[in-house]
Amino acid sequence: MKKIENEKRVGFSLAEVLIAIGIIGVISAMAIPTLIQNIRERETVSKLQATHSILTEAVRLAEQESGGASGWVSEYTSSKDAMSIAEHLKPQLKILEDCGTKDTNQSCIKREYKRRNGANHDIKYATDTRYYKVVLMNGTSVWWKSTDTNERRSGAFIVFFVDTNGEKLPNQWGSDLFVFTYEDETLKPWGAPKSTYPYTTHCIPKNSTGYGCAYYVIQNGNLDYLHQ
Numbered sequence: 144m145k146k147i148e149n150e151k152r153v154g155f156s157l158a159e160v161l162i163a164i165g166i167i168g169v170i171s172a173m174a175i176p177t178l179i180q181n182i183r184e185r186e187t188v189s190k191l192q193a194t195h196s197i198l199t200e201a202v203r204l205a206e207q208e209s210g211g212a213s214g215w216v217s218e219y220t221s222s223k224d225a226m227s228i229a230e231h232l233k234p235q236l237k238i239l240e241d242c243g244t245k246d247t248n249q250s251c252i253k254r255e256y257k258r259r260n261g262a263n264h265d266i267k268y269a270t271d272t273r274y275y276k277v278v279l280m281n282g283t284s285v286w287w288k289s290t291d292t293n294e295r296r297s298g299a300f301i302v303f304f305v306d307t308n309g310e311k312l313p314n315q316w317g318s319d320l321f322v323f324t325y326e327d328e329t330l331k332p333w334g335a336p337k338s339t340y341p342y343t344t345h346c347i348p349k350n351s352t353g354y355g356c357a358y359y360v361i362q363n364g365n366l367d368y369l370h371q
Contacts, residue, residue, distance in 0.1 A: 259353025
């Protein structure tokens with residue numbers, strides 16, 4: 144009889160089980176948002192790296208077929224040039240949606256983008272006809288323009304904007320929006336040291352523009368600056 148009574152004492156009471164479940168719930172509630180954020184950041188890095196490769200290869204193939212990118216542009220940051228670049232690049236890209244130079248319905252990109260510091264960015268890319276907008280088969284939104292006077296002097300001819308998750312939030316520089324410039328036959332990420340927007344001042348600080356984050360992500364393979 145004593146043996147049976149001792150065996151009955153081995154299990155947990157209902158109160159103890161409920162307490163354990165409550166503790167697990169609290170821990171999960173704390174851990175899951177961090178886990179989701181880490182997954183999203185890894186996806187962002189992966190898509191940015193992949194899109195960088197896609198655009199690099201597209202320009203390379205287009206130049207093989209129709210000459211250097213310098214011959215694709217004749218003006219500075221114009222709708223005409225954006226369409227000319229599209230003419231050469233589109234055959235080399237796998238495009239899910241083509242919105243042209245005026246994405247009035249915001250099918251490819253959103254009208255409003257924010258800087259890393261939360262301030263509104265002053266250019267409305269969706270409806271600005273100086274930019275040609277597409278969505279690639281990997282789900283990234285890409286738009287491009289010909290360079291302005293200063294950029295052309297440095298040997299750059301095309302500026303590519305990449306939103307790694309398309310029209311979805313947060314639509315913010317350094318979080319899902321990154322920029323590359325095609326110059327010296329290379330697709331260079333914005334943010335290199337000694338460039339116009341070095342990542343040390345235009346990405347890492349939370350109160351920065353976020354313009355230079357592409358360089359940091361390509362070099363380091365993470366978005367750790369978002370947690371500083």
